[in-house]
Amino acid sequence: TKQRFAGRTAIITGAGSGIGRATAIQMASEGANIALFDLVNDRTSIVERKLNSMREGCALAVDVDTSDPGRMEEAVRRTVEHFGGLDIVFANAGINGSIGPIEELSIEDWQRTLSVNLTGTFLSLKYTIPHMKKKGKGSIIITSSINGNRRFASFGFSPYSTTKAGQVAFAKMAALELAKFKVRVNVISPGAIATNIDESTEPNEELESIIIPMEFPEGQQPLADGPGKPEDVAKLVCFLASDESSHITGAQIVIDGAESLL
Ligand code: NAD
DSSP: OOOTTTTOEEEEETTTSHHHHHHHHHHHHTTOEEEEEESSOHHHHHHHHHHHHHSTTOEEEEEOOTTOHHHHHHHHHHHHHHHSOOOEEEEOOOOOBOOSOGGGOOHHHHHHHHIIIIIHHHHHHHTTHHHHHHHTOEEEEEEOOGGGTTOOOSTTOHHHHHHHHHHHHHHHHHHHHHGGGTEEEEEEEEOOBOSSGGGGBOOOHHHHTTSOOOOOOTTOSTTSSSSBOHHHHHHHHHHHHSGGGTTOOSOEEEESTTGGGO
16 A cells, blocks of 8 residues: 555544544555544544554544534644644534424524534634644645535535535635645535434434435436445545645535536
8 A cells, every 4th residue: 555644643533433434544554643533432442443453553532522622622732742743634523413494493403513513623623723834734624515515405404504515615715824834725525425424413303204304316326326435535535635636725526426416
């Protein structure tokens, strides 16, 4: 394997599952040290053990809610102290949150989704940027979704779609702001990917009867028989994290097997 990340340190949020986990495995196999930011759960320790068995000491699981400013500041400080620097940030943690008609959603439903998906992304940049500025180099990748700017057909996802569109604007502002420090910021918009994301849908029995379940219609992704794989997305993230994409910043890259063209 190529070693594009030898001697580099990455923070990956939502690293315990799905896209974050696949990216952690790929990046570590190419030499990166990785801080796995996720809520406390067994899945994150399993990823940590897997990476450390590939290369002893390359992974550190950090139990942190990305929407909590105090915990995030501390988690970033701990990471930089542990690995001695920071080169890559993959702001990827996200939830579906509450799904339903706008008039049925509570203010708490709305705020929870905004707080994890938008505030969590803001904090993931806020506390890490100073370390990359200091190095005069860095790469940040944010996970949005085609649900944020194209595929609005999934009924009831208004909070989620709003956050996913917001992440695109935020990434572009950040790219402009950080260009003079040679810190690149790009945003990826995956289509349906086979992960555990549906577990992050807030259960709501009352709404279930009126919600059209989000099934994955056959042939929805012209390039694949079903949803894409987390490993497909990991390859894109690693490209954007590496020097191979040295002139790419402020870009939104769709990775959806042409799903959003249907
Ligand atoms: P996933 O549920 O498999 O993984 C997400 C991880 O984020 C989980 O381990 C979860 O514990 C963690 N997480 C959730 N809230 C957190 C918080 N507040 N603090 C720390 N960690 C938290 O889902 P995934 O599909 O891998 O999702 C990753 C990103 O991809 C999300 O931003 C999601 O919106 C986006 N996305 C997913 C799809 C898809 O179809 N799976 C499509 C487009 C975009």
